[in-house]
Amino acid sequence: MSEFIFNPYRRQSPSWDDPVFAPFKNDDIMPFHTSLPGYHPTPLIALPALAQKLGVKEIRVKDESHRFDLAAFKVLGASYAIYRFLKAHLGAEGESVSDMAELVRDLLAGKYAGRFLFCTATDGNHGRAVAWTARNFHQRAVIYMPQGTVEARIRNIEAEGAEVNIVAGSYDETVRRAAKEASRNGWQVIADTGYDGYMTIPGYIMAGYLTMFREMEGIVHHPDEPGVDLVFLQSGVGSLAAAAVWYYVHRYGSNRPTLISVEPTAAACLYDSIRYGAGEMTVAHGDSKTIMAGLNCGTPSLAAWPIIKDGIDLFLAITDDWAAKAMRTYYHPEGADPQIISGESGSAGLAACLALLEDSSMAEARRQLNIGSDTRVLLLNTEGATDPVNFAKIIAA
DSSP, rough: OEEEOOOOOOOOSSSOGGGGGGGOOOHHHHHHHHHHHTTOOEEEEEEEHHHHHHHHHTEEEEEGGSSSSTTTTTTHHHHHHHHHHHHHHHHHTTTOOOHHHHHHHHHHHHTTTOOOEEEEEEEHHHHHHHHHHHHTTTEEEEEEEEOOHHHHHHHHHHHOOEEEESSSSSSHHHHHHHHHHHHHHHHHEEEEEOOOTTTTHHHHHHHHHHHHTTBBBBBTTTTBBSSOOOEEEEOSHHHHHHHHHHHHHHGGGGGGGGGEEEEEEGGGGGHHHHHHHHOOOOOOOOOOOOOOEEEEEEOOOOHHHHHHHHHOOEEEEEEEHHHHHHHHHHSSOOOOOOOOOOOOOTTHHHHHHHHHHHHHGHHHHHHHTTTTTEEEEEEEEEESSSSSSHHHHHHHH
């Protein structure tokens, strides 16, 4: 059964001064992304027929299945973190790195080819993003993936020129294995989860996700007030959700929209930390058996948690049947709404929206949020069909 909890630790006007959050203030994030080959803002798609059916004013979907050629948002964080790492290390070696455009051109041209090897653990999308960035910057990558990862996600990473190693264990065990091998071999870890002794790179990754929200400025993110009331945020370890919280707090303050964290019930580490951890990080209580592979994370990111704890309004944990229903809803749209291709994790935002609006167990949450015909909803489709076999089975059901 899907579950919810309102955040008793939410702060009206939070501020975060830890150095790990300093990258959020950088002014080179979006300029860096726009300098990459193939960059264009991903579309913001309106679904008026679905909104009418569900009894809300608007539903808009930021469709990250069109992000570069990778069908997922993760490259925004991985590419920016790798760029900032290279800038720091090349600068320390005496290279001229002060001009961002020049440095990016040099990296893309292979001026510093083969100097570094990047390593990470992944369920698929983040590892592909690391491998893609490494290839484009003429560096090497080794990617660790948990046992049971679908073949298509493995092949997608190998197609970017990376070495893939399968770990007999969970995602959290894969993170530990990648960190161990990187330390032993002198590789640089590019992980999107923070842990003791490893916080700088996750800070850059979270900051890289700001581009997604800045692309919506002038459309739903107006100068003085948000043009949206509810924002549903996929929350694996919490990095994307933390970036969203930072963006909305700093842009709108106490006038920010309601921010909703979405996780699978089988791996709801943020939800469980709020409900059972007395506001402190705890491991997920579920069995980690979920089709939402990109959200199958047992431990929150230490880098993201302070922002999550202070800024998320509502935590939802949803069952897999809602994710499957959301994939079909996107693929077989209402009325004249456009079709959206969404994978299991990509559909989680809509899945949570459907559960919140349709599940009788969510009636109290609906009442407290005062959802009605004037409510404007923002969803993030964080991935396309990254597992084509399972995608075909689900949409055909």
